[in-house]
Amino acid sequence: MPHADLTVPGESAAITGAGTGIGRQITDHLTRAGVNVAVNDVDADALDSVRTMNNDGNVVTLQGDASDPSVTSALVDRAIREFGGLDILVNNVGRAGPTKPCEEISHEAFMQTLEVNLGAMHSASKAAIPHLGGGGRIINLSSMSGKRPLRDRTPYVTSKMGVLGFTRTLAVELAERDVTVNAVCPGSVSGPRLENVMKGQAESQSRPYEEVERAFREVSPMDEFVTAQDVADAVLFLCSERADRMTGQDLNVTAGIVMY
Numbered sequence: 689m690p691h692a693d694l695t696v697p698g699e700s701a702a703i704t705g706a707g708t709g710i711g712r713q714i715t716d717h718l719t720r721a722g723v724n725v726a727v728n729d730v731d732a733d734a735l736d737s738v739r740t741m742n743n744d745g746n747v748v749t750l751q752g753d754a755s756d757p758s759v760t761s762a763l764v765d766r767a768i769r770e771f772g773g774l775d776i777l778v779n780n781v782g783r784a785g786p787t788k789p790c791e792e793i794s795h796e797a798f799m800q801t802l803e804v805n806l807g808a809m810h811s812a813s814k815a816a817i818p819h820l821g822g823g824g825r826i827i828n829l830s831s832m833s834g835k836r837p838l839r840d841r842t843p844y845v846t847s848k849m850g851v852l853g854f855t856r857t858l859a860v861e862l863a864e865r866d867v868t869v870n871a872v873c874p875g876s877v878s879g880p881r882l883e884n885v886m887k888g889q890a891e892s893q894s895r896p897y898e899e900v901e902r903a904f905r906e907v908s909p910m911d912e913f914v915t916a917q918d919v920a921d922a923v924l925f926l927c928s929e930r931a932d933r934m935t936g937q938d939l940n941v942t943a944g945i946v947m948y
């Protein structure tokens with residue numbers, strides 16, 4: 689089978705919320721490509737597992753809540769100190785938030801979701817931008833729910849739609865520095881987080897879990913859930929030299945659920 693090169697020109701990256709799931713898979717993809725990666729997560733045990741990756745790129749970790757600006761600043765500093773610079777920032781950290789009708793969600797719960805899903809993105813980007821040179825990359829994880837409504841998920845959907853506005857505006861601001869800014873919009877990614885969301889929706893709507901799970905799957909014309917590897921593949925492409933002139937885009941990885 690013919691083989692096509694996918695060269696990642698950057699030598700170092702920082703990734704928030706990368707102890708498990710999509711973030712861990714992105715770490716694996718980048719380190720396999722030879723990129724050195726600084727990884728953040730709140731889960732110390734998950735970070736211990738990430739450190740065992742035996743790929744071409746090195747991994748260093750920083751435990752902490754990425755919604756705290758001091759943590760994201762420390763993550764960027766760690767990457768620069770360990771690897772001599774920063775070329776790629778992946779804003780991956782995210783919170784599912786409550787699954788309830790809007791009137792049953794407290795102001796605190798609503799704002800906490802935005803603080804993680806948007807606040808951490810701002811603070812990490814603010815810390816990284818002064819260090820990103822020509823050819824630098826920022827990849828923001830949004831969601832297909834950043835493009836369409838999802839019942840009983842007002843905090844999450846609001847935050848993920850905000851990611852697209854943040855991405856497009858930052859792409860304009862950084863274009864003259866030759867730094868691209870793009871978003872990836874995953875669909876329903878198989879794993880524990882999706883299972884918890886479906887359980888919450890089943891409870892809030894008084895429906896059997898199996899019915900909710902089937903409904904989530906059947907909206908895909910491929911009748912499939914997305915995998916973390918699918919999402920990481922898209923991130924790797926956006927980090928590569930093949931995406932040099934792509935910026936301000938939101939790339940769907942949804943098994944066909946969202947096509948715009």
